Amino acid sequence: MSSSSSSPRKKExxxxxxxxxxxxxxxxxxxxxxxxxxxxxxxxxWLPFPHDKGFLLSNIETKAKATITEREVxxxxxxxxxxxxxxxxxxxxxxxxxxxxILTQLKEKLSRTSRxxxxxxxxxxxxxxxxxxxxxxxRAPLPTTFxxxxxxxxxxxxxxxxxxxxxxxxxxxxxxxxxGTFLNWVLPVVPWIRSVGFASVITLRPHIASSRRPSLTIxxxxxxxxxxxxSAVNRIPDLGCKSEIIFVEGHSNDGTWEEIQRVVTAxxxxxxxxxxxxxxxxxxxxxxLGCAQASGDLLTILDADLTMPPxxxxxxxxxxxxxxxxxxxxxxxxxxxxxxAMRPLNRLGNVFFAKALSxxxxxxxxxxxxxxxxxxxxxxxxxxxxxxNFGDFDPFGDFELLFPASELALGVVDIPxxxxxxxYGSTNISRFRHGVMLLRMTLFALFHIKMGKTA
Numbered sequence: 001m002s003s004s005s006s007s008p009r010k011k012e013x014x015x016x017x018x019x020x021x022x023x024x025x026x027x028x029x030x031x032x033x034x035x036x037x038x039x040x041x042x043x044x045x046w047l048p049f050p051h052d053k054g055f056l057l058s059n060i061e062t063k064a065k066a067t068i069t070e071r072e073v074x075x076x077x078x079x080x081x082x083x084x085x086x087x088x089x090x091x092x093x094x095x096x097x098x099x100x101x102i103l104t105q106l107k108e109k110l111s112r113t114s115r116x117x118x119x120x121x122x123x124x125x126x127x128x129x130x131x132x133x134x135x136x137x138x139r140a141p142l143p144t145t146f147x148x149x150x151x152x153x154x155x156x157x158x159x160x161x162x163x164x165x166x167x168x169x170x171x172x173x174x175x176x177x178x179x180g181t182f183l184n185w186v187l188p189v190v191p192w193i194r195s196v197g198f199a200s201v202i203t204l205r206p207h208i209a210s211s212r213r214p215s216l217t218i219x220x221x222x223x224x225x226x227x228x229x230x231s232a233v234n235r236i237p238d239l240g241c242k243s244e245i246i247f248v249e250g251h252s253n254d255g256t257w258e259e260i261q262r263v264v265t266a267x268x269x270x271x272x273x274x275x276x277x278x279x280x281x282x283x284x285x286x287x288x289l290g291c292a293q294a295s296g297d298l299l300t301i302l303d304a305d306l307t308m309p310p311x312x313x314x315x316x317x318x319x320x321x322x323x324x325x326x327x328x329x330x331x332x333x334x335x336x337x338x339x340x341a342m343r344p345l346n347r348l349g350n351v352f353f354a355k356a357l358s359x360x361x362x363x364x365x366x367x368x369x370x371x372x373x374x375x376x377x378x379x380x381x382x383x384x385x386x387x388x389n390f391g392d393f394d395p396f397g398d399f400e401l402l403f404p405a406s407e408l409a410l411g412v413v414d415i416p417x418x419x420x421x422x423x424y425g426s427t428n429i430s431r432f433r434h435g436v437m438l439l440r441m442t443l444f445a446l447f448h449i450k451m452g453k454t455a
Contacts, residue, residue, distance in 0.1 A: 217296030
């Protein structure tokens with residue numbers, strides 16, 4: 001990682017791509033990368049090849065860009081706690097004889113908020129590249145190293161990373177009067193065929209634990225949950241960090257608001273408690289209000305029905321602190337449920353949506369609708385920006401957190417819990433009406449996230 005300059009130089013004005021097909025493919029790749037980096041603070045391209053004139057980097061959307069050459073020192077990003085920096089390796093691994101060394105060197109300079117974005121040639125199209133070079137269709141040096149998905153997963157693990165996002169792009173090298181555009185849009189969702197794109201965009205997350213105990217805000221949306229309020233406060237464990245609890249009450253008719261005020265007054269000498277009353281409706285609105293008023297480094301949601309045992313919040317907190325993921329998600333579908341905690345049809349729906357979203361988002365989810373999730377407050381501001389771009393359509397708040405968590409390449413880990421039966425009140429969920437809404441949101445993700453980006 002060389003030694004002549006202490007900071008990355010600003011990217012010079014890129015030269016235009018010499019060939020239309022090359023420009024088109026680079027724009028396709030840039031669109032895929034931009035789905036993540038437009039919410040990041042900067043992109044740094046490391047060690048571009050001489051034939052790389054900067055066209056790909058110039059088309060990537062982000063707040064700031066820079067390039068590091070062999071003569072320059074890679075910046076120390078280890079002190080970044082809230083900024084997100086993407087390190088771009090454009091075909092670097094396809095011209096390397098020691099990929100593990102590259103990844104290990106980079107990891108020493110990264111923070112847990114850094115991400116490696118690797119553009120790699122398709123390992124199954126080696127013969128195509130040789131023919132293209134022989135006929136002068138492409139002029140770049142032939143790739144020497146082709147890495148399969150299995151190979152890269154293994155190399156990432158050996159180097160202290162995990163692969164959290166893998167997208168194949170570029171099935172047609174030009175628009176072809178709209179036919180190529182259509183193919184590049186639809187083929188990423190077609191089994192088998194989706195593996196034959198020209199390139200892949202692969203995002204790696206470093207395994208780095210938090211350097212300190214981050215503070216935590218616990219947001220508890222509550223509607224008609226009077227009998228659970230004091231129990232929630234008593235059952236939340238001491239997590240060994242600065243914590244605050246925010247109750248958000250919404251249009252209750254059983255005295256929940258008055259009970260929250262009583263509990264906040266009674267326990268204010270021992271705990272940092274806040275009481276908010278939402279003007280809007282729905283759990284998603286309550287969570288947004290709580291997040292807007294939160295002061296903790298981390299935010300977590302605890303449903304006031306206490307079907308997710310508050311005693312398990314420590315497992316969510318420790319999973320984040322240990323660097324296992326930047327988005328911690330509860331799953332209720334591992335252990336047998338208590339009593340009639342979830343009706344059979346509801347359980348079937350939860351299994352369906354977990355599998356559907358896992359496929360659509362490219363992120364393995366054991367349960368997409370468990371109310372308890374934990375993430376960083378600085379990432380929540382990025383999630384809000386994502387929501388402004390894609391629309392406000394989720395009444396529950398689960399999908400509007402999971403969708404951007406996938407797009408932002410946060411990395412997700414599931415925490416299994418035993419789902420408990422209610423001891424007070426009744427559910428506010430309508431199985432069929434809300435199920436239709438969730439299906440519409442899943443289809444939205446299919447068309448706007450899973451299907452290929454078009455240039």
